[in-house]
Every structure is written in C-alpha cells, then in structure tokens.
Amino acid sequence: MDTPLSRGCSYSPAESFEYTALQFAVRRGSVEQVKYLIESGTELDIGPDPALHLALRKQNITIAQLLLQAGADYDIKDSHGDYPIHIACALGLLEIVHTLCSLGCSVEVPTSKGLFPLHLASKNGHISVVRCLCAAGCNIDVRNSDKIRADITALKYGHNDIAELLDRLRATGQRDIFARQLVPTSRPALRISLRLLGHCGVGKTAVIKSLGAGLFSSLFRRSSSLQSNKSRPSSPINTQIEMDITCRQNSLSFESTANYQSTNGIHVQNMDISGVGDITIWEFSGQENYFPIYHHFLWPSPYTVTAILFSLDDSPSTQVQQVCYWLNFLLARQAADLPSAEYGQILLIATHVDLTRAVKTQHGEWICSDAQKTLESVGKLLPHVPNLMPNIIIMDSNVPASYAFKQLKSVLSTLKQDCIQQTIGTWTGLLENTLTWLVILQKDYEQFPVLTRSAFAELLRSQVNLLASDDHIQELLQQLHSMGEVFCIQDLIVISVAWLGNQLLGELLSTQFLLHARVTGVYTVEDFQASYNQCDALGVLDLLEALDICIPCDIEGEVEYEFPVYNHTETLEGLWDRGDPRYLSGARYGGIRLYTSPGTYHLFKPVFSHIQIELRRATLANYSNNDSDSDLYQWHLGSKLCNLDIESLITLDEDDKGDVELASNIQWGCALKIRDLPAPVKLKLCGLLDPPEPHGRDWCLLALRLGLCQEKIAALASQHSSHTMRLLTTADCSIGALISSLHELDRLDAAEVVLRSAPIFKVLEHVGV
Numbered sequence: 001m002d003t004p005l006s007r008g009c010s011y012s013p014a015e016s017f018e019y020t021a022l023q024f025a026v027r028r029g030s031v032e033q034v035k036y037l038i039e040s041g042t043e044l045d046i047g048p049d050p051a052l053h054l055a056l057r058k059q060n061i062t063i064a065q066l067l068l069q070a071g072a073d074y075d076i077k078d079s080h081g082d083y084p085i086h087i088a089c090a091l092g093l094l095e096i097v098h099t100l101c102s103l104g105c106s107v108e109v110p111t112s113k114g115l116f117p118l119h120l121a122s123k124n125g126h127i128s129v130v131r132c133l134c135a136a137g138c139n140i141d142v143r144n145s146d147k148i149r150a151d152i153t154a155l156k157y158g159h160n161d162i163a164e165l166l167d168r169l170r171a172t173g174q175r176d177i178f179a180r181q182l183v184p185t186s187r188p189a190l191r192i193s194l195r196l197l198g199h200c201g202v203g204k205t206a207v208i209k210s211l212g213a214g215l216f217s218s219l220f221r222r223s224s225s226l227q228s229n230k231s232r233p234s235s236p237i238n239t240q241i242e243m244d245i246t247c248r249q250n251s252l253s254f255e256s257t258a259n260y261q262s263t264n265g266i267h268v269q270n271m272d273i274s275g276v277g278d279i280t281i282w283e284f285s286g287q288e289n290y291f292p293i294y295h296h297f298l299w300p301s302p303y304t305v306t307a308i309l310f311s312l313d314d315s316p317s318t319q320v321q322q323v324c325y326w327l328n329f330l331l332a333r334q335a336a337d338l339p340s341a342e343y344g345q346i347l348l349i350a351t352h353v354d355l356t357r358a359v360k361t362q363h364g365e366w367i368c369s370d371a372q373k374t375l376e377s378v379g380k381l382l383p384h385v386p387n388l389m390p391n392i393i394i395m396d397s398n399v400p401a402s403y404a405f406k407q408l409k410s411v412l413s414t415l416k417q418d419c420i421q422q423t424i425g426t427w428t429g430l431l432e433n434t435l436t437w438l439v440i441l442q443k444d445y446e447q448f449p450v451l452t453r454s455a456f457a458e459l460l461r462s463q464v465n466l467l468a469s470d471d472h473i474q475e476l477l478q479q480l481h482s483m484g485e486v487f488c489i490q491d492l493i494v495i496s497v498a499w500l501g502n503q504l505l506g507e508l509l510s511t512q513f514l515l516h517a518r519v520t521g522v523y524t525v526e527d528f529q530a531s532y533n534q535c536d537a538l539g540v541l542d543l544l545e546a547l548d549i550c551i552p553c554d555i556e557g558e559v560e561y562e563f564p565v566y567n568h569t570e571t572l573e574g575l576w577d578r579g580d581p582r583y584l585s586g587a588r589y590g591g592i593r594l595y596t597s598p599g600t601y602h603l604f605k606p607v608f609s610h611i612q613i614e615l616r617r618a619t620l621a622n623y624s625n626n627d628s629d630s631d632l633y634q635w636h637l638g639s640k641l642c643n644l645d646i647e648s649l650i651t652l653d654e655d656d657k658g659d660v661e662l663a664s665n666i667q668w669g670c671a672l673k674i675r676d677l678p679a680p681v682k683l684k685l686c687g688l689l690d691p692p693e694p695h696g697r698d699w700c701l702l703a704l705r706l707g708l709c710q711e712k713i714a715a716l717a718s719q720h721s722s723h724t725m726r727l728l729t730t731a732d733c734s735i736g737a738l739i740s741s742l743h744e745l746d747r748l749d750a751a752e753v754v755l756r757s758a759p760i761f762k763v764l765e766h767v768g769v
C-alpha cells in the first residue's frame with residue numbers, strides 16, 4: 001500500500017477511519033517499525049480495527065506476538081465483530097491460539113454471526129487448533145446460532161478427522177484428563193545414563209553385571225568370575241592388544257580365542273541400582289566392526305557419565321593407546337559450538353587389578369602405581385580433555401561389594417543430585433503414560449519395532465492422548481530419545497533401542513555377518529532379504545539408510561543398496577597407471593594428500609564408510625543425469641570418481657610413505673609469494689586496504705608488518721597509483737605471512753578475501769604420474 005506515512009501517522013487520529021502509525025506499520029508488515037512504536041509507548045488498541053486484529057488478518061504471527069507481549073487487548077472486537085481468537089482460529093494460526101489460550105483469553109465467545117472459535121477452526125479444517133482449544137477447556141458441545149455443534153460443522157465441510165476427534169473426546173469423557181496430562185508437573189524428568197566404552201575384554205559386561213548384583217548374587221558373582229578367569233589369563237586378547245593388533249583381531253580373518261561372550265553391537269538396558277536408582281546403561285562392544293555406528297548413540301547429554309575402561313592386565317603402552325583412542329573418539333565427536341558441559345563427564349576405570357601386584361588399603365581401595373602411570377601418560381598426550389574426571393577408579397570388575405563399586409555408584413548418584421534441579425518441571429503425565437504404553441507398543445511391534453513419525457503420532461493420539469499436539473509429540477520424543485527409551489533418526493522412530501543396538505546392528509555388523517556378506521557390498525532388496533530374514537528387508541534398509549550404513553542406487557531402473565561397510569573389494573588395478581596415455585602427453589596431475597598424524601590411522605577407519613556413503617550421495621545428486629560420463633568406483637578403503645577428464649581419488653592407506661615424487665613438485669599455497677596472488681584478488685585487496693581518504697593507513701601498517709623499511713614505504717606513498725597494489729607487487733613475502741599480518745591488524749575481511757581466493761597449491765613443473 002502506497003499511502004504516505006504522513007497521512008495516517010498521528011498517534012491519536014482525529015477521525016476514526018484514519019490509521020495510526022502503528023496500524024500502518026502493521027499493514028506494511030514492518031516488524032522494526034512496530035517494535036519501535038511499541039517501545040516509544042504508542043497506544044496499541046485504537047480504532048475500529050486494532051493493530052492486533054490487522055496483524056492477524058495479515059497472518060503476520062511475529063507482529064501479532066509482539067503486540068500480545070506488549071499487552072494488546074485481546075478482548076475487543078474489530079469492525080467485523082471478531083475477537084482475535086476468532087481470526088486466529090479461522091486462519092489456523094496455531095501459535096497465536098496457543099498464546100491467547102495461555103494468556104487466559106475466553107474460548108467461548110461467539111462472533112457476531114454466532115460462530116464459536118471451535119466452529120471456525122472445525123469449518124476450516126484446522127485440527128491442531130481444535131486440539132489446542134479442547135486442551136484449553138472449550139465446551140465441545142457448544143452450538144452455534146443455528147444450534148449446530150462443531151463436529152457437525154466439520155463433517156459438513158469434509159473434515160472427518162476433526163469430527164472424529166470431537167466425537168471420541170465426547171465418548172471417552174476424558175478430555176480434562178488429556179488436557180491435564182499436557183501440563184508439566186513440578187516433578188523432575190531425570191534419567192541419567194552410564195555409557196561404557198573400551199576395547200574387547202576389558203570388563204564392560206563384568207562391570208554391568210556387578211552393578212546390577214544384589215548382596216546375595218554378589219557373593220555368587222565373585223566365585224563365578226574366578227571360574228571364568230581360569231580360562232582367561234593368557235588369552236591373547238588381553239595380553240597382546242596393541243592398537244594395530246586390535247584392528248587385526250577384529251578384522252575378518254581374526255578368529256577370536258577369547259572364551260568369554262563378547263558383546264555384539266550396543267547393549268542398552270535400564271537398571272535400578274541400589275543407592276543410585278533407575279539409570280540407563282549403554283555398553284558399546286569393543287569389536288571394531290561396530291565403531292561406525294557409535295556416533296549415532298553418543299549424543300551430547302549433561303546427564304551422562306561416559307566410562308572408558310582399560311585392563312591393567314594389558315601392557316602399559318596398550319593401556320595408554322586404548323584410553324587415548326576412546327578419548328579421541330569422544331573429542332572428535334564434540335561440536336565446536338556446544339559447551340563441553342553439555343557432553344557429560346568422562347571417567348576412567350582400570351580393571352583387572354586383581355591380576356596385578358597392587359595392594360589394597362584398609363578401606364579396600366586399590367593402590368596401583370601402574371594405573372596412575374597410565375593416567376599420567378594419557379594426561380601428557382591429551383592434556384586438556386574437557387570433563388575428564390581427575391580420579392581414576394581401580395577395580396576388579398567381578399567384585400560388586402567393593403570400594404571401587406561404591407566409588408562408581410557415588411559418581412552416579414552425585415551426577416543425579418547435581419542434575420535433578422535442571423529437569424524439574426519437565427515431567428508430564430503424557431511422558432508417564434507414554435512410558436507405560438511403550439511397553440505394550442513394543443510387544444505389538446516385536447518383529448520390527450520401527451515406526452514413522454506420523455504413524456507414531458497417530459498411534460500415540462489414539463491410544464494415549466487425543467489432544468497431544470505436534471509440538472507436544474516432538475518434545476516427548478526428544479525426552480524419550482535422551483532417556484534411551486526410543487531412538488529417533490530422520491523420519492523414523494525405533495521404539496526398542498535394545499533391539500536396534502543389539503539385535504539388528506549387533507547382528508548385521510557382527511564378524512560372522514561380515515564374513516558372509518557380499519564382498520562388493522551391493523545388494524538388491526531380495527538379496528538382502530535372503531541374507532537377513534528376521535524382518536522385512538525394505539523396512540530394515542530404510543533404517544540402515546537413515547543410519548548411513550547403506551545407500552540406495554538406482555542402476556538402470558533397478559534399485560541396489562551399497563554397503564561400504566561390507567565392501568571388501570581389493571584395491572582396483574591400474575588406478576594410476578603410468579602407462580596410461582592420458583598421463584603422458586602434457587597432462588598434469590595435482591591433488592591433495594592428507595596424512596593422518598602418526599598413529600591415528602585407526603581412528604579414520606570407522607569413519608571411512610561414511611565418507612563413501614557421502615561420496616555416493618553427492619555423485620548421485622550431482623552426476624546422475626550424465627552418468628555415462630561419470631562414475632564412482634568404491635573398494636575397501638578407497639574411492640575414485642571419474643568425471644570426464646577429471647579423476648579424483650580418496651584412499652586411506654596405512655603406510656605413510658606418501659607420493660614423494662608428486663609432493664616434491666608441489667608448493668603449498670601459504671608458501672607461495674604474494675605476487676602469485678591472482679590479479680582479481682589483488683584488486684579486491686586494493687579496494688579494501690587503499691585509503692578511502694588520505695589519512696587511511698592500513699596499507700602502511702601492513703607494509704610495516706610485512707617487513708618493508710621506512711624508505712620503501714615512503715616511496716610507495718609518494719606515487720599516485722594504488723599503494724596496496726604496489727605493496728603487493730613489490731614485497732617479497734609469502735601469502736601465509738600476508739594472511740597472518742592481516743589477522744594481526746584485525747583486517748579479517750581482507751584476510752578472508754585471500755583465504756577464499758588464493759591458490760591452494762602450485763605444481764612447480766610438469767609431473768607425469
């Protein structure tokens with residue numbers, strides 16, 4: 001609308017049809033102006049069409065919320081005889097209806113045509129608004145001026161779902177109970193978790209058994225463990241684990257000599273521990289096959305203790321390597337922007353102390369210098385691990401009634417005490433009822449306990465609470481997920497986490513399964529069904545796709561699923577064949593080779609299958625139209641993308657000899673001289689650094705930092721063309737030095753220009769590879 005502001009900008013219009021400045025701002029949809037006018041104290045509810053009504057009719061929720069927060073009157077009609085609640089219900093503005101209801105707005109007022117908010121929402125098919133009104137206590141039997149109930153209105157306009165909802169609310173007579181269930185109580189909703197990480201045989205299962213043991217069974221555990229230890233002491237799995245050997249032990253050719261039952265996948269259970277209460281325990285198998293899925297289950301939570309176990313029966317260097325492995329594993333999964341406190345605490349537990357010469361104090365505390373040495377060595381290698389508890393717990397995992405288990409329980413109960421406050425007021429009746437209902441649901445879906453979000457929501461509404469809104473369900477799922485009761489990934493809800501971690505992933509990534517999997521890692525749905533017939537293959541494949549374990553590829557109309565984790569194809573022959581004519585006649589090859597720091601190769605292995613999934617995803621998204629010209633080949637720990645003349649290769653190689661010939665012919669970007677910067681980059685820098693007026697001196701400060709003497713700087717200044725350009729062409733310094741100098745000068749804008757556009761490397765001479 002082009003009406004000049006002056007026409008209606010009076011704060012108190014002389015004539016009723018004139019708009020105030022606020023009304024104009026609302027009609028224009030200008031949030032900033034509305035904010036400004038509210039702050040300057042303008043009157044909010046003037047005229048036959050107050051600002052709030054106008055904002056609602058324009059469906060501008062932001063402005064309507066601003067006005068409501070500022071105290072706009074929601075109990076007045078506009079020129080059409082409508083209250084704000086009528087407009088919001090008719091237009092389906094759920095957020096506003098919610099705000100109005102929580103402000104205490106009446107939901108029982110009719111419009112001038114005799115329609116109630118419930119009729120308006122029903123007529124227009126806004127089922128979420130209907131739920132909100134019902135939860136706010138509106139009368140579901142209210143009749144409009146024609147004596148018609150809202151469910152009949154809904155039917156008339158074809159909104160059978162609304163009619164059914166209102167019918168069921170009436171039939172069950174539980175509307176008030178449902179409404180109350182949605183209101184948070186003062187009760188805390190805290191379930192703390194203990195996550196156990198560690199290599200094979202370090203005692204994770206033993207710790208869990210001991211934690212769960214009562215007094216009587218604890219006596220029994222000690223003697224049964226003696227039994228099991230007899231078969232264990234010289235087991236190579238405990239005495240020889242070196243990081244690289246560990247990998248071999250878990251590789252396909254490894255035949256385990258361990259005579260204990262190694263956990264498959266992730267074992268999740270709820271346990272009521274004496275002195276602590278109800279906690280969720282996650283045991284992550286030490287078998288390397290399972291590592292590619294762990295990041296899905298190690299989500300940040302302040303209500304978590306992550307214990308890293310190592311065995312004192314292993315060599316000191318093995319202990320250090322294993323602890324560092326898991327610490328690195330956890331650190332690598334921490335997002336830079338999330339405060340470390342959000343990740344919960346990390347605790348080190350040294351097991352098998354009974355097999356060392358350590359002694360106990362009179363309280364039963366083990367004094368073990370080896371454990372302390374491991375802690376010190378780890379501290380030197382990884383000095384600042386956030387949230388790592390300073391004290392280590394030293395134990396024989398098979399002795400529940402020991403000082404060490406008291407310490408562990410005390411860590412858990414302290415965490416519980418510390419966290420309880422934060423979750424007060426988050427428990428709802430909906431959560432409580434859903435927890436009970438989940439047990440029934442798990443039985444119903446025993447075969448394949450996975451639902452889509454919409455199917456879950458529909459079931460929850462029909463079986464637990466008819467009034468739960470999408471927001472309620474979203475929040476509920478977050479609570480259940482962090483409690484370990486369900487596992488949400490993309491659009492899927494797994495309602496039995498134990499099934500997912502142990503039965504499904506425990507089986508599909510087990511050494512046994514991998515041994516018999518297709519060496520190419522490619523399956524049709526039928527092939528997959530034949531290999532895994534416990535449940536419907538399509539459903540499982542969808543879930544595995546969401547977990548980034550496989551990716552569907554449409555190959556000439558037939559869908560095949562690629563599983564990089566199963567791919568054990570040998571490295572392709574002739575990858576970089578020196579005899580290939582394309583490499584001989586003047587072709588240039590360049591590339592980036594990323595080296596891992598020494599001893600960290602094993603950290604990348606579990607990640608590589610994800611890289612391959614992403615590469616396939618990107619290839620399908622970008623090159624699927626001209627697939628004759630491009631192809632992605634993937635083999636065990638390697639991928640090669642060929643697209644027209646460009647070939648790119650990514651491999652993970654254990655040997656770090658590198659391609660010396662290629663590397664010696666490459667100069668890295670930061671080492672190049674600034675004169676090598678492309679001309680457009682230099683010009684851009686001139687634009688940023690040349691003085692806008694004679695006193696601007698950034699180029700001069702830069703020259704000083706780059707080491708130019710006073711005379712040279714004076715010479716640059718005395719000429720008429722761009723100072724910066726002359727500086728960039730005459731100074732003999734590297735691009736790296738330029739970037740750091742710009743950083744020191746706080747000219748991040750200019751540094752960014754260089755970083756974005758400077759060459760990454762330069763091939764110094766012709767290289768045939």
Ligand SMILES: Nc1nc2c(ncn2[C@@H]2O[C@H](COP(=O)(O)OP(=O)(O)OP(=O)(O)O)[C@@H](O)[C@H]2O)c(=O)[nH]1
Nearest residue numbers: 200201202203204205206260262263286352396397
């Ligand atoms: N002597 C002694 N034996 C232990 C101790 N902790 C565990 N064991 C034994 O070591 C063997 C392996 O222990 P588990 O608890 O199954 O190992 P884990 O860490 O769960 O191993 P994975 O399931 O393969 O990841 C079992 O026979 C245990 O009884 C300990 O502190 N002292």
